[in-house]
Amino acid sequence: MAAEIKPTGVGTNGNVRKPVLVNKIEGHSNDVNMACIIPREEGVISVSDDKTVRVWLRRDTGQYWPSICHTMSAAASSMVYNGETRRLFVGLDNGTITEFILSEDFNRMVHVRDYLAHQSRVVSVKFSLQREWLLSCGKDKYFQWHCSETGRRLGGYQASASCLCLEFDEQSNYVFVGDYSGQVSVLKITNQNFNHVTNLKGHSGSVQSLAWDADRKLLFSGSFDNSVIVWDIGGKQGTALELQGHKEHVQALAYSPASKQLLSTGEDKVLGIWDMEANRIETPEWAENNHCQKCEKPFFWNLRRMWEDRTIGIRQVNKWS
DSSP: OOEEEOOOOBOTTSSBOOOOOOOOOOOOSSOEEEEEEOTTSSEEEEEETTSEEEEEEEOTTSOEEEEEEEEOSSOEEEEEEETTTTEEEEEETTSEEEEEEEOTTSSOEEEEEEEEOOSSOEEEEEEETTTTEEEEEETTSEEEEEETTTOOEEEEEEOSSOEEEEEEETTTTEEEEEETTSEEEEEEEOSSOEEEEEEEEOOSSOEEEEEEETTTTEEEEEETTSEEEEEETTTOSOOEEEEEOOSSOEEEEEEETTTTEEEEEETTOOEEEEETTSOOEEOOOOOOOSBOTTTOOBBTTOHHHHHHHTOOOBSSOOOOO
């Protein structure tokens, strides 16, 4: 990678900064696959493997209670909500995407249509009101997009491995699909077809989550290799920055355009908050060698150097600060 950023996690008083717990919502009996805040409302929508879609509203007591608890035909694996139209799209474990419209008081949801989009679990759903497109990807290795006005399928792309996450840029019609092999497919789509632009390769583990900065044209990818990579799509120079901080698999990413901050979570139970306006330190290009260029220790295959130095070889290159 061209550079690396490490979070300091230290505030002005020298203490480690921690987010303040505002509230905690409990009630699902299985894994919560996704949740989102309802814009301009004190409410949350969540979907779970317990097959329920729940709309939680904040009561006078300060606690969140479900105003809607709707049971689906299969585990609810993903969703996307549009605040302007109150349209909710729920992806299911059986490959179906179900569209609802929520009432103004968020006490009722009306079924609109079902999209038979995939043959297996729908892992990510995106909705473009500007294009009236419903975009999705599933573990059947397919990325699909449909017309959300008619329900008609517009096209599809088969990846080389199970698709795990999805992002979309409305301005350019670029689609980014992360998959199990560790690469991100870049597509440009229209109402009729698609053009495969390139594959972004940099992760050594599956790509679990993507986030998009529409202003600066930056793509963020989180992986099971414990890292987050920032891809400078708009710069068109092939620049990629690596964020190192998680000790275990990175599971989810979210980007805040207002604060220019990236949030990441992982299996290490850490919530990372990255300042994306921080200065980057360029690192040198890596060269093939029998010892680490930073610490000068031999790699484990350099038996002669290990014997001469009376030391144990290391397995990989150390990260540069």
